[in-house]
Amino acid sequence: MLKKVHFLFLLFFISNLFSQNPSLSNTATVSVFTCGRGEQLYSTFGHTAIRIKDVKNQLDVVYNYGAFDFNTENFYLKFVKGDLQYFINATTYDQFIYEYQYEGREVIEQTLALSQTKKQELFERLNASLQSDERYYTYKFIDRNCTTMVADKVNQSIGQPIITKVDDTSITYREVLYPYFGNYFWYNLGINIIFGAKTDHKAEQLFLPIELLHSLDKATIDGEPLVSKKETLVQSVEKTHDFSFVNSIYFVALILLIILATRKAFVYKTYLFITGLLGLFLCLVGLYSLHQEVLWNYNALLFNPLFLVVPFLKINAQKKLLWLIIGMLAIYIVIIVTKPYLILMVPFIIGHLLMMYKLMKTKI
DSSP: OOOHHHHHHHHHHHHHHTTOOOOOOTOOEEEOOOOOOOOSSGGTTTEEEEEEEEETEEEEEEEEEEOOOOOOOOOOEEEEHTOEEEEEEEEEEHHHHHHHHHHHHEEEEEEEEEHHHHHHHHHHHHHHHHSSSGEEEEBBTBBBSHHHHHHHHHHHHHHHHHOOOOOOOOOOOOHHHHHGGGTTTHHHHHHHOOGGGGGSSOOOOOSSHHHHHHHHHHEETTTTTTTEEEEEEEEOOOOOOOOOOTTTHHHHHHHHHHHHHHHOOHHHHHHHHHHHHHHHHHHHHHHHHOGGGSSSSSGGTTTTTGGGGGGGGHHHHHHHHHHHHHHHHHHHHHHTTTTTTTTHHHHHHHHHHHHHHHHHHHHH
């Protein structure tokens, strides 16, 4: 309760301060924070924020475009659909930095070499966002997030798009994301199953915090570096991830081996029916969701919705359908052979092929 009272007081104080739009002093600084990754899925890729510090005005505030409310009605449905509203909030520097110190997540600060006019303009833009309907925005994984919002605000204040992506644009979004899940097998599996064709496009758009950090390092304004100072405010604490059999591809392979070892047609059909439900979800979510990342999901060729009718067909019709599904699986293999997550799908590909083969050999 005390934390809630403190938060409301802080919010009231900041709102009153910003409604006055004070003029920044000539010693004010504007900087961008790049924060390290966290253990939760929503913090896997790190975070970006803007700090404005003005000692003369007793101002040290961090603007954060990555806020969302878990208490939003139908939160998960809105997230899946792609109309969940994120918003900008503002906190004191001490409050912001404490969270990252507590979690052992790195925070790198890049101070921007902006003119006094540009600093003031950015300050006013951020305050305007905080105090108006512009405070809310519809989150998009690649196209609109905490990093893209910060880059856009800085570019707008400078008056030209000097912050552009400098990282490798010859690889796909999926290839960019894949290394982030090295120690998080189930996150990796789930993300790669639900993401569709868009993530296989060339990663030409800046969208990750680390990409913005690299872009700021290379950006220039009037021939001079945009970043005048760079320092690490919070050192990362290395977290060890002990091997977990349950959190690995070996666990999936074991489950599939157990299913295959039963040599029971009804067990195979039950499993395939469940995977058919997953395939149906992958197809329907693409129609329901506004997230372009889940459209045209070829993983439905592996977790095929046609599996839903296999248990209810007579043997001849079942064999014909299974041959059709095998043909679709062959197409899937051709598609996925160059994808970074091929190894994750190998147990499923082999398992599904063996189950369908054994079903076609059965007499009942």
